[in-house]
Amino acid sequence: MSSNMKLKEFDNSFLKKGTELICGIDEAGRGPLAGPVVAAAVIFDANVKNDEINDSKKLSEKKRSLLFDWIIKNALSYGVGIVHHEEIDRINILNAALKAMKTAVENLSVKPDIILIDGNKKFDAAVECNAIVGGDRKSFAIASASILAKVTRDEIMKNYSCYYPEYGWHKNKGYPTKEHFEAIELYGVTPLHRKTFLKRIINKPE
Template sequence: MTIKQIEQSIEGLDLDKALEKLYCFKDEFGDKVDKIIEKYEKKKLKYEKELNRYLGMCIYEKEAYQRGYKMIAGIDEAGRGPLAGPVVAAAVILPQDVFIEGLNDSKKLSETQREKLFDVINDKALGVGIGIVDEKQIDQINILNATKVAMKLAVCNLKIAPDILFIDSLRLDDINIVQNPIIKGDAKSVSIAAASIIAKVTRDRILKEMDAKYPMYGFSKHKGYGTGEHIEAIKKYGICPIHRVSFTKNFVV
């Protein structure tokens, strides 16, 4: 067998089985397979490191399962700080013992990584709910209250009822479900991290659509945040219908 044929023969196998087969090939083909073995050993170390990181983000979930909770909904939002567009919240219920490689706080991921994980989460989750509160309601009730409304909507839009909520930092009023607010939860809980990705990607897609409608503001680049470019555009063109009046009044002449 050639090196290429050896590599083809282990494609699709999990790392342990691939290495087991490679060591069998070593008995037959000798040093010829050493580089492939080294490559797969590195892959295994990388995988184990990622798995351990992920398991470290499952501590809150593990404790909740041990206490008898079965449907844990992680909740997070995107868009509290921008000058334009809605605040978007997501609620995600993951299966127990699921491993989603690369899952992390959305702020620690690139746009490409978030987009890929968005599809994986939607595919593997038991339930995903989205809540959106637009800029007009944000101006009416303030961003904190709007965030809480979006989070409640996200919970209501879950197809499966959760029995406990893991929320990034906040506590929701008037909701009859056990809550566990976790400070910096998007970096500590896989459920909240998953919600942070769903919320961020959903909101970014909305702002990209708005960029086509209001191209002078550059929404596809900054997603409504107060960059220098965005503030200069507001000063030049004024605000558009998706700007938050309460956030932009200091920039409008």
Template sequence: MPNKYTITEAQNIIKKITDEQDELFQSFLQDERKGIQKIISKWYSDRAQQRVLQEEFDQMSGFENELRDQGFELIAGIDEVGRGPLAGPVVAAAVILPADFCLLGINDSKKLSEKQREAFYQYITEEAIAWSTGIISPQEIDELNIYQASKKAMVTALNTLNVKPDHLLIDAMELGSPYPEMSLIKGDARSISIAAASIVAKVTRDRMMEEYSQVYSGYGLEKNMGYGTKEHLEGLNEFGPSPIHRKSFAPVKELMLK
């Protein structure tokens, strides 16, 4: 027998229910209307997805949990973005998350949509105990080389934290800092702290590149973020390198030699 609620009313009620044994939920299960059964089906699908995300989050919290069991409380995740582009800075971030931090879906920034990154950036920067960034210019990249510039960006982010960490989790880099540190290959997909740093660094750099695109047009920087896409390479050939291009990177270097 149909429930007394309309489909719209039922939808608003069901999405707020968290327990399958809820008496009202059980009554909706008996409702044979196709619209109600579709809402019920989505409810189960959403719960299944939530369980998967929770399991992934718990797995990515493993390093942090182990370190807290050892007595470490202020664990800083550190990551950088922008090693590969032909233009723009390399940006690193350091993030210290609270022990009760929870953000289902957090992952390597490259695996998230722009909309997800922006929303996660907002949440991370609001909830973090401390966070900071390190930005190394294209000129410094040319002077140092990209590896040393990436390392310097990470060290800068670490040194500008307004709360000092007691342990570091770093994506594929050893900094030789005064703090105990652990380097994790593909750490941005294995640690929530490194993933958080990856997101903060990525959003920071993307925003910078969008601003640069207003000054240096013709390269498509607002879309390619400085990477060597077809449009970017065509712009390079037509307009030559801009002040934010990395002169030590091919094909910018080759173009300048010509």
């Protein structure tokens, strides 16, 4: 059995009487210096599968885009939550990620019976919530959510790059690359940067 088939088997292991709708949740954008953190929540019918679904980090940008369209078309319901840089600075990145996840669930058109979250943290929910470490490599629904979150956030950063082309966000998506740091040193911090992530640079003496 392929590892991709095992993702669906993992999800189906949670199915039981009264637990038929499984929601997978993942986020993208905890580590970048700029832009939002984006979470996605996805629910599929139990019989829906796709052997190409995988952790978004293991897929090419082109493959993620194709699978994004497939997920949107085949999901029973999906929701997205976005928390922007200002709020990340205000409540910290962990709380921002959890808030984005909770918002993604609230944006579902169907109420799940159980929630599977990538990672080791949970948020308060009206249904059973399970934190799954390495969930994007184990669960079909979480892997699908990781693709939705990643593609959505990448598109946001590509759009932002039109306004601030010097920072290369169309390529680095706001992550702390050498080129990104060099652009910050040369051009300064933009209104879209997370100030709490750049304290050393912002507070550096002249």
